[in-house]
Amino acid sequence: MKKRSSRRALNQYSHWQYVVLIATLLLMLLSALPSWYGESPALQLNYPQSSATSEHLVMLDPLALRHALIQQGIELKQIKQDQATTWVVLNDAKQLPLAKQVLQKMSDEQGIPDTQLTLASVANAPYWLTQLGFNPIALGLDLRGGVQFLLDVDMAPVYQSQTEQLKKELGAWLREHNMRGGQFKELSADGFTLLLANESYRTELRDHLNSQYRQWQIIGSGDELRLVRSETEQVALRNLTVQQNLQIMRSRIEELGITEAAVQRQGEHRIRIELPGVQDPAQAKNVIGATASLAFYQVLADDALSGQAILDEQGRPVRVAQVPVLTGEHIVDARASLGEMGMAEVNISLDSQGGRMMADFSRQNIGKPMATAYSEYSRNQQGEVVQSNKIISVATIQSGLGAKFRITGAGSMQDAQSLALLLRAGSLTAPVTIVEERTIGPTLGAENISNGFSALALGLGMTLVFMALWYRRLGWIANIALLANMVMLFGLLALIPGAVLTLPGIAGLVLTVGMAVDTNVLIFERIRDKLKEGNSVARAIDSGFSSATSTIFDANFTTMITAIVLYSLGNGPIQGFALTLGLGLLTSMFTGIFASRAMINWFWGNDTRRSVRI
């Protein structure tokens, strides 16, 4: 009796363990399913609010759309429409540009030329699946086709101009305080040496620097001062500049109309732009390479006859003077901060010439509004230069403004920060150069997918056959565990935000198939050893699992190290490889140890036979 109860406890998983296992697998299966159906290229039509004559938006008629597209020989999969958006789903990504032309022409003819046409992709999975929040795995550009740019933000000119500004300001200050005869030497981007005419000037100058220019370090003694930009300032300036460029790029890319475009910072001073579905890099390059400028305008009365009207961000026209008070090249710096009243404000520094111009203007216009306009010059598809203007802020002049002044009323701190970034954009924008460009055509992307997955299918098939032949019944356990492993891997890839499947990622999947059976092989070999030693089946299973577990952990740990290192140091496709490799190790431990134990317990858990082969 006693003996029996101890055997029962040997290979017993409790009910909740089975529940956890089955629930996890079901969840992962649901998550993996949409990827099985895949995605189709689509065009998304968003209708402009202003075109609404009544409460309803003017929308294109789906039947007319269908007719027009089929006439052009475009293969349609589906047209979906809800209250504000139409999706036109195609079969072939190569027909997207043609379809876009047709749709643009149609919306022009219908009197809604402002309709936004964006490239998108639509999941093919049944409605109930997407409704549950499960989406297909995000594919890398090497699998879906598209254009990718890596931009380098050149910091040298930013440092250079800031240093020169300091030099100018210090020269002026020295003259003002009758400390003439100072000499500037060894001017570089990072700082310069100031040789004072008299050592006694040092203390006063030092106090001035410490109060006004904390971001500069003072080195040296006597009449020689070396001013060097502090490390923190260097980093802060770089972060600001890259942030600013990121923001500019994001708003520019938005205009390209690609829903899944990604603009991310990479490393210290790089920006990665991914444009899935784009087939021609030329247009994207024109948009990325646009130059921005900034100007301050006097705001005129709405009924004024002179001047020009520029739209603000809400689309309302603002009437401003024809000629700006000041243009952006005079802005030296702009930073957001919290003012005395806890209101967000933007502090702007102008160079000396700009300071004089602003002082003259503001003295005569106290209490009147002043507008800030942001404009961008870019090339359109025909290669012509196009200018776009936008009023980004209107503020009231509170007092006479000089070289340093504040703009309040920008809104929240976040608004103030983005205004500051835009203001800086008009001034010392760091030159941005494209250092890497990759274009993958849709044909090659589709080919990569089919190649990768046929290799996966072949590898998986051969492994399944081999395991079934070699281990027979235990082999089927291993095979079910392997299939469960694949389901979990796909499920996790779809579930983890930011996880992207790339071509090397598929290679990682294939490798995982080969390596995942190792867990089962290690356990099975131990079980066979124990059986040979004369243990009962149940006992052999128990000690086989427990002795193999530490070895499995040891063996997987080193591959995990390489996966983690690869993920943290790699980029794009390589990260995809590291991801599937690392995740594959985790899922293979889960299915190889936990899931196969559950199955083996179920079948042989109480098997007390000895000297049998299983």
Place this chain on the structure above:
Amino acid sequence: MTQLLNMKNASQWRYGTSVISILLLCTSLFFIVTKGFNWGLDFTGGVVSEIQVSQQITNSELSPLLEAGLGQKVSVVASDEPGRWVIRYSVPENMNTTAVSIEALLAPLSGEVQVLNTSIVGPQVGQELAEQGGLALLVCMLCIMVYLSIRFEWRLALGSLVALVHDVVFVLGFFALSQMEFNLTVLAAVLAILGYSLNDSIIIADRIRELLRLKPDAATADINNQAIAATFTRTMITSGTTLITVSALWLLGGASLAGFAIAMFIGILAGTWSSIAVGTSLPEVLGLKPEHYQEVALPDTP
């Protein structure tokens, strides 16, 4: 079979294969030093474009058109599939401006010209990627060394480490000898080999450790042989299934994954070989004895 290889002469086999390993290692190093690598675009920078033209068009029609249009030397190599060509040239001065369209340059040719993919990598980025890759390799090695030294006695750890270096050098040697393109995915494969090769070594080392504790009076050479015999089926099956899947990748994965698959294939072969030969023989030569695992046994047990 039993006459050729049995428990008695297994040690001779191990020593013999270890000597072969060392010879192969030296040969690989020789090729790496003398021939160097055929670095891919990822590391050197440059422009690579793959195009599809009608199958009758030959290199002699493509090259003059491209060289005239781009104003520089252009390398045009046929790809695996008919009608596909890989074009390489150096990066234009200013990458911000739109580059000359290859489609437009090849317009005079009969039939449709399709650009399948284009990669333009600035020289600076290539340099950085190479440095990053080297760093990844170094960090991996360091992490693995730390892990091994914690987990195993130093002689066993060193055996696994030498086996590891052997595998990586062997794969690198093959790429130097064959002058196949060494790109980022091949580097990823080399790093994966680091993890995989250790897999085998650790499983054998685990057994050696277990047996050393169980049989304090046995000779180390016998224990090693027993450990290898006990894990041999597992080693063969796992290497076998991994080789199967990697071959599937090699066969069907297309040109972009060929380098990866070949590197993995060689790495797995070398890894299996070295973990049995060098990985076990070196600790023996260094004087690994059962008593090394008698005292340290306590802190190691979980």
